[in-house]
């Protein structure tokens with residue numbers, strides 16, 4: 001069989017399209033994908049010595065080169081730094097007219113490039129390596145349906161071959177392939193964003209439901225005791241009335257604590273948690289909070305142990321109280337059988353460390369990892385519920401970190417937990 005040059009040409013082009021399509025289906029991100037494609041096209045299409053894919057940026061209203069290739073190019077970065085305005089050079093025109101163009105001669109190229117702004121002309125001259133103009137050029141719009149994405153430009157710089165009219169449909173087919181792939185990626189990204197938004201919404205709803213549930217528990221108790229006290233047909237003894245009122249007070253404190261945590265957590269989210277540092281005696285604060293807690297729990301025994309010469313630190317006293325209260329509150333909540341709670345202080349070279357050790361349920365190593373994440377709560381065994389928001393530790397962490405310190409936990413399931421936090425020592429922080 002005699003070889004048929006037309007068939008060979010067609011076969012070559014078909015093979016090229018298949019090869020480009022293969023590159024496009026590789027699992028790469030868009031910039032990498034475009035770079036691989038432009039390298040492949042410039043390699044496969046013989047007259048092409050320089051190729052560039054420019055995408056239209058609707059926000060900045062410019063064309064931006066995304067991928068550039070040309071083995072003979074002196075400066076690829078110069079091309080990537082170019083920004084073309086609407087209507088500028090052959091790119092602007094092809095995009096506006098949405099139609100591929102072939103410039104077969106140096107004169108035609110020169111005429112078209114005369115609308116390049118000086119900075120871009122300089123960048124191209126740099127890239128070409130000397131003051132030469134391409135000998136021929138094809139530019140094809142990159143589109144998909146109604147979407148216009150950019151322009152594919154291929155140029156002949158020095159070689160003997162130039163582009164011919166027969167190359168135009170082929171280059172347009174390549175540009176269409178690129179357009180379809182960009183379209184698919186954008187649709188995927190939009191679908192992923194919508195899935196993410198949906199998931200964030202679901203999480204928010206779940207969090208709100210949990211928070212409302214947690215807040216309803218003390219509220220129901222308050223309502224119950226208040227209703228009981230108001231019953232006209234019952235006369236409560238003064239002791240009973242007082243007990244109910246104390247329970248109401250305790251539940252109000254619980255509720256207030258939860259609301260404060262939710263508010264603080266929102267302040268942390270918007271970066272507005274305020275810290276007003278002043279000289280603070282941590283042992284004194286720890287003692288005060290410990291006495292407060294002692295009144296709340298008869299099951300637990302509290303011990304405080306700070307070295308006599310404990311340095312004064314630079315900290316916000318109200319926030320320090322909040323952190324110690326959160327940690328001590330947890331030590332009680334998560335040691336339902338009571339036990340010893342030890343609050344101790346340690347002085348190190350650069351900072352001081354306050355630790356609270358309990359003999360409670362403990363935390364497993366996998367639960368220690370997300371312990372300080374917002375809303376994280378260890379799953380309690382069924383039938384055993386400890387009220388809480390899952391915000392105490394993340395808020396404590398934000399406060400400690402705002403002071404330049406660190407917070408961490410050591411724990412053994414069934415034996416107990418030690419929560420530690422450090423506060424850095426400043427120069428003036430003597431004893």
Ligand code: ADP
Nearest residue numbers: 330331334362377378388389390391392393417
């Ligand atoms: P809350 O106590 O409101 O749930 P926290 O942020 O204070 O929220 O604590 C998060 C979770 O960490 C708790 O739900 C609990 O599972 C676990 N946790 C915290 N402190 C202790 C502790 N001392 N012992 C055991 N588990 C603890």
